[in-house]
Amino acid sequence: MYSTLISAQELNALPPHSVVIFDCRFDLQRPNAGREQYDKGHIPKAFYLDLNLDLSSWPSKAEGRHPLPNFTEFKEIMSQSGVLPDKQVVCYDDSGGCYAARAWWLIKALGVENVAVLNGGYSHWQELGFDADRRSPPPQTGKISAVEWMLPIVAAQEVHAMINSSERVLVDARESARFAGVAEPIDPYAGHIPSACNVYWKEGLNAEGGFASLQALQKRWQDYNPDNTVHYCGSGVTACFNVLSHTIASGKVPALYVGSWSQWCGLYPEQIAQCTEQSA
Template sequence: MKNIVSLKWLLARMYESDIVIVDCRFQLGKPESGREAYKESHIPGAVYLDLEKDLSSAITEHGGRHPLPDIAELTGTLSRAGIGNASRVIAYDDQGGAMASRLWWLLKYLGHEQVFVLDEGFTAWQKAGFPVSADQKVLIPSPFFATVQHNMLVEVDEVQEKLGKAGVTLIDSREAARYRGEVEPIDRVAGHIPGAINRFWAEGRGADGQWKSAEEQAARFEGLAKDGETIVYCGSGVTACPNVLALQEAGFTNVRLYAGSWSDWISFPENQIAVGDEVALKGE
């Protein structure tokens, strides 16, 4: 099943009754900028969901910088946004698909299959001359019932247990310099989880801003076992989601998200930290 839809695909279907378009634009460090951009201009009929207010819960001692939202609260948010179990949800952003992929993953986690990420994002939609609007949709709630897919998620204790285990691949989705521990602009400790390999999430898109094909995604993860267990993380569980999507596009069948990610890992003082490059690929 494809997870990415083109601008033209959405243009042809945007007014169909079961389509719900969700604007997920958000900039780290500028938490109001996404909502303000939405108020100014968005794809007609789109509703806005905020990464930190709607798609994350409050920060605590553990759980990372963007803890997963409470399931009951999230289903309520989705229902109020007009997302029901029969909805086809199209998520977009202007951050390379990172924020839209968070909603994509959350809906998949809740058992909702009909969710897609819009290729390229809002700026490309606008540049293509497709319609935009500042009108805010009147929201008609639609009941959403979750069937939680617990196997999609991994917690810190399971990551600890599986470090170095045969058949398990751990993928760090951050930029290479952060992975190697050379810089750390956000979290208080630099480095990566021991044994993790690095596949920067943004490399899932080409120079033109479009998502790479399934074959190109497979080339990014060449040498890794498609039928093994793959655990993906980033800084806070957000930019790992486009890598989860890319891995699924590439044919990997057992991909799990460590939602707390690096910011959760370093909240436990007993957890080991590695720096530099890992010499061997795990999971082969």
């Protein structure tokens, strides 16, 4: 069974009845594009998960742009998709794995161990000539026993307390221009949370657009202990890619600050001015 990554060849070799597949393709600039791509063709028997509608709850100033989905509702989505403890779950997208990693984190946080991201995404699946389908699968029957999120989550107040502490390390997954406060195309303020360091998520990809090798990921995260590292980004999505790649490298899932920069902007404006000045 696979708990972090799975190759297209490995997925294609699995018996169809043993796997639940989720198509997580999405475009922040065109929110309907992922569903449109799914309708044009997807891996057979894959269900579609929308970042805004399924993998997040409604955005707010207090919670950020992509808060966690309602726990009970997300459990029901998984149950109706046939997720069971003995089944392999696979998530994929066509964006390097960042949206699939968000689904990976959420499903793993429900206590599902055997959930993996398809390395290389749908494009690689197509390149290898594997089957595609345009039909949506019918609802299934599954069971999730979790009663709360079961992966480490850090709240904004805890992050605020970390600023002047050396006990934990904050890692920002955004590109360097946003981290430095040079550019901010989405959120109301530019900069980063004070004391954070920058590990751009896309630098964890290889030249073909898949995840970097195990050796490369281990080198990338060698200075970060998963026990005291907290990952964040703009809204808690690309940070999940860093959480996944850190997990691959270390064998342990580090913590996630879900609200990320978009929540921080709404809750701690007094820290934003200091942050922007420091990173200018």
